Amino acid sequence: MTTSTPVPEQHGATVEAGAAPVVPVGVLGARGRMGTEVVKAVTAAGDLELVAMVDAGDWLFDVANAGAQVVVDFTRPDVVMDNIRFCIDHDIHCVVGTTGFDEERLATVAGWLRAKPDVGVVIAPNFGIGAVLLMRFAQEAARFFPSTEIVELHHPGKVDAPSGTAARTARLVAAARDAAGLPPSPDATTDSLPGARGADVDGVRVHAVRLTGLVAHQEVLMGAAGETLTLRHDSYDRASFMPGVLLAVREVRRRPGLTVGVESLLDL
Numbered sequence: 686m687t688t689s690t691p692v693p694e695q696h697g698a699t700v701e702a703g704a705a706p707v708v709p710v711g712v713l714g715a716r717g718r719m720g721t722e723v724v725k726a727v728t729a730a731g732d733l734e735l736v737a738m739v740d741a742g743d744w745l746f747d748v749a750n751a752g753a754q755v756v757v758d759f760t761r762p763d764v765v766m767d768n769i770r771f772c773i774d775h776d777i778h779c780v781v782g783t784t785g786f787d788e789e790r791l792a793t794v795a796g797w798l799r800a801k802p803d804v805g806v807v808i809a810p811n812f813g814i815g816a817v818l819l820m821r822f823a824q825e826a827a828r829f830f831p832s833t834e835i836v837e838l839h840h841p842g843k844v845d846a847p848s849g850t851a852a853r854t855a856r857l858v859a860a861a862r863d864a865a866g867l868p869p870s871p872d873a874t875t876d877s878l879p880g881a882r883g884a885d886v887d888g889v890r891v892h893a894v895r896l897t898g899l900v901a902h903q904e905v906l907m908g909a910a911g912e913t914l915t916l917r918h919d920s921y922d923r924a925s926f927m928p929g930v931l932l933a934v935r936e937v938r939r940r941p942g943l944t945v946g947v948e949s950l951l952d953l
């Protein structure tokens with residue numbers, strides 16, 4: 686039973702007696718496009734407390750000194766591995782939205798975690814619920830269509846291409862196609878300019894558009910004789926990622942080891 690008597694809590698916050706203690710959270714990449722949004726969302730959440738904001742040039746030890754139990758990382762593919770290593774070494778759980786994770790990187794993180802069996806790391810290329818559902822729907826549909834290609838469209842400030850979401854979607858679709866015994870998507874191209882047919886991710890073509898005015902969008906195009914199926918997801922605002930980020934922040938301490946994607950957190 687909860688009472689209305691306030692009791693002192695760490696980091697200056699107070700909680701109602703009997704209520705779960707607030708979770709101290711640090712944000713890496715805190716001044717970036719996503720970091721700014723995460724700082725707002727954590728600040729607004731009654732069960733979380735923002736204790737550290739770290740950006741390029743700041744001291745990473747601030748998150749440990751501030752007592753963060755969970756760190757959220759939205760930085761850059763070239764620095765994220767060092768950040769995760771630091772957090773695991775300091776027994777801090779991690780929620781990672783930064784892209785650039787292939788199987789080799791994921792295996793490296795899993796290896797670090799073996800030495801810290803109580804620490805949890807969630808790495809998700811996309812925290813948007815609609816984007817996660819699109820990936821699942823594409824996986825389900827893939828076996829019915831001889832052809833699949835992916836188009837991802839983003840704001841021009843994005844440094845990586847193709848997007849982490851598109852790369853993961855392509856890998857999932859490719860695995861579903863393989864499992865169904867489908868041959869490669871038909872393609873007679875013998876003469877093309879470099880890049881015209883997009884990147885090849887496990888045999889699935891992925892095309893990247895960078896356009897002022899866009900935020901984050903993806904289309905999965907599937908074709909069979911006489912019909913096509915187009916699955917499309919649009920993030921018009923970075924607020925769309927916040928329910929997934931907050932869910933992962935709340936869940937990560939209960940999920941030791943490496944969790945890839947938020948599907949399992951959503952019971953998908």
Ligand SMILES: NC(=O)C1=CN([C@@H]2O[C@H](COP(=O)(O)OP(=O)(O)OC[C@H]3O[C@@H](n4cnc5c(N)ncnc54)[C@H](OP(=O)(O)O)[C@@H]3O)[C@@H](O)[C@H]2O)C=CC1
Nearest residue numbers: 714716717718719740741759760764782783784810811812
């Ligand atoms: N999983 C998901 O749902 C989503 C993932 N993303 C991914 O998140 C990442 C960040 O995206 P976005 O916010 O748009 O990028 P931004 O460039 O806007 O933000 C990244 C921030 O991290 C800072 N930074 C660089 N190095 C460090 C470091 N060592 N420690 C702490 N901060 C550092 C950058 O500083 P500086 O600019 O000075 O380098 C910048 O302020 C990308 O990989 C993107 O693809 C984006 C949206 C959703």
Ligand SMILES: O=C(O)C1=N[C@H](C(=O)O)C[C@H](O)C1
Nearest residue numbers: 784810811843848849850901
């Ligand atoms: O950089 C972005 O903006 C985004 N990055 C992620 C990705 O690369 O998949 C997620 C989303 O597409 C927005």
